[in-house]
Amino acid sequence: MATEVLVPTLGESITEATLGEWLKQPGDKVAADEPIASLETDKVSVEVPSPVTGVMGQHAVQVGDTVQVGAMIATVEAGGGAAAAAPAAAAPAPAAAPAPAASPDAPAALSPSVRRAVLEHGVDPATIKGTGKDGRLTKEDVAAAATAATAAKAPAAEVPATPSVAASTGRKEERVRMTRLRQTIARRLKDAQNSAAMLTTFNDVDMSAVIEARTKYKDLFEKKHGVRLGFMGFFVKAACMALKDIPAVNASIEGDEIIYHDYADISVAVSAPNGLVVPVIRDADQLSVAGIEKTIGDFGRRAKDGTLKMDEMKGGTFTISNGGVFGSLMSTPIINPPQSAVLGLHRIEDRPVVRDGQVVVRPMMYLALSYDHRLIDGREAVTFLVALKNAMEDPTRILIDL
Template sequence: MTDIRVPNLGESVTEATISQWFKSQGDAVTADEPLLELETDKVTVEVPAPAAGTLSEITVKAGETVEVGTLLGQIAEGEGAAAAKPAEKPAAAAEAAPAEAAPAPAANGSTGAAPTEVRVPALGESVTEATVSQILKKEGDSVAADEPLVELETDKVSVEVPAPVAGTIASLAVKEGDTVEVGGLIGAIAGGAAPAAKAEPAKAAAPAPAKSGGTGMPPAPSAQKALTEAGLSADQVEGTGKRGQVLKGDALAAIEKGIAAKEAPAPAKAPRAPSATGDAEREERVTMTRLRRTIARRLKDAQNTAAMLTTFNDVDMSAVMDLRKQYKDTFEKKHGVKLGFMAFFSKACVQALKDVPAVNAEIDGDDLIYKNYYHLGIAVGTDKGLVVPVVRDADELSFAGIEKTIADFGKRARDGQLKLDEMQGGTFTITNGGIYGSLMSTPILNAPQSGILGMHRIEQRPVAIGGEVKIRPMMYLALSYDHRIVDGKEAVTFLVRVKEAIEDPQRLLLDL
């Protein structure tokens, strides 16, 4: 007998509710086949069969709440495997019925070797599951090694799963929208690429779905829904997604521009007074992406958990702007990257973190963890939401090294190509609302960090200098901090250190 138990459900999650069983007692099951679905306060998780056999016992019913490790049922091994054997008989009887057996190898391109399984890869530290956002290949399609098969969306980034070998898609075990765990079965590839002569008829026989700008990529489900409702087809819209896929934003933009299309005739409606029902008809309900849901949850958790306060200061940007103006052309010619303000602020923050280590610390239970390394998170806005890639060991990088890293992160963030490990392990975060025109804001902590610096727009303001009023380029700075770790004096000191370094950049060179 093989036990079926409640798996680890993630950090701080100790119990779940059984929302449904997919199998009944006595049913034959195969290894990794979903048996039941568990629902926690965060996610829904399918529990796969740990072995092939027969589901001999179910110990808990749908609707019951169970803890991690609880026995859910048992599988009697052997029966499921035996049940699968009749499927092998046609192959064994190939000599007796060659006409019936012949189509099977042609359908999956198999040469007799066991298919190669495609499984969910490791998704990074603490990430245990993902959502299947797109299936790029269907059963029967030929694939080359490393060709993308499916796209998975985690709470941080989208990841393409490539084919481990060349061959033909023998089976797919997932559908778009499914939630899959690390190591879960995605499908199988029959070894050896199918001959071109046999692959062509299969493709010609199946009418292709609406393509995205003629690229062969089907539109995203949300985009297809919007297009269908508007009476448009995907080939009328230019896609901006990967490989030209039409995204929902593309569809909405096309609809707003009024692209000529066969609009579905709206049923005649009698005139009526404005009402709540009428407003509802002009609303659009869109399911939040996993990334947006996670951003919302993490930001609210930060508010609920930390004793968050914000302190402000302003900084005269004259010295940095003069230095940048003097050397920006030479800097770009030598290093191949523009000299921006982020390198100055990154260096200034590192200096301030060394002077005020509490801002670089975090709480872990009843302990404080002081980090003697400086991994700076740089907030980057994308059309899918805010991401925070991490510049590791920023104290060891030159100005050029920091600028190159940030420029690379910005480009890949907008293209959705950041890796999971590039957004983990930050000790302090910098966010620049000034690029959007923000004059002043209170940035929210990027938990479990205890500090985040907010930069804002530079504007000419009158300031008193040496008893005289002068016009200077000024920027407001905001430091939000966790008051459980950082005292008010430390927060103010940190911000003053940043101000001093920006107003007198030579301090950065002299490590003052």
């Protein structure tokens, strides 16, 4: 008996999604609750589980199609799949199976990022052993296979050969449809520029004290809390303190009213395979540094796996974006509406600074605060950054809330 696979409820006000990829092909065995497809919404990728144990039936939609919540996208033959397997056994074997082949040894379905890597490197995914979850291929697996293939071909390059007359000398282009997530990111960022009176102010911070504290306590911290001590925990706590001092930075505009929040829900920008996602640390002002680090670490892992939930993306009163992990020296981050400000962090580098009349070298970081000038005055923006700078340069202030 065939069971229909329906598009699940995707969250408040979300009525449709795009089919990102099929994780199971017709004829594949599936277990109940095993992911069989991936949907891309405006915010995250959502996996669709199989409602029953059985054999994957026919796909009702194609990759890239837009589907509505509640719509049928495929069928699964319940039970052992005998009804579906019998016709397949009676049919003559095809000359070539479509990729990926529906067999126990077939490679796991490729994610969009891995698929791009396969195309770039020109390797056969069926010959690569995946090291990801459930044996899936990762970008690193593809890159390693490409490197190994190049090394294997090196000796053969020493043998004189007649140049191929079929080799193309033309320039290539690839046209790839934007994912729903990327379209949403583009639209929201442009809307933010169009609606807010956006301005950015800068400062820098001497990271010596925080680096010293982290070096001194990181081993004990990890042993006690089971998570690494990073810099984001310090920055989130320092930002929460500064937000209390300058509440306008933590506020938002709704119509002709200003909404002030007596809590700090901090959005943290996290890199995911399909783009940047911004999960929210709820009540960050009430969390310890360890609690913040655990939450951020969990967000990072689940962003890569595509398992972040819709509710974890909603809300947020202030955003912190750390471009420094990618090597950025300075940037002007864009506000995440309806928030009124975003803090940009950048890489730490040794620079000469003057201390007590002497030129010394210190590990410095540029800070950037982009804000909506309709709500936040320049004085408030600068005061916020100075408060943040003071807390980071003297972490004791974070401990005693000064």
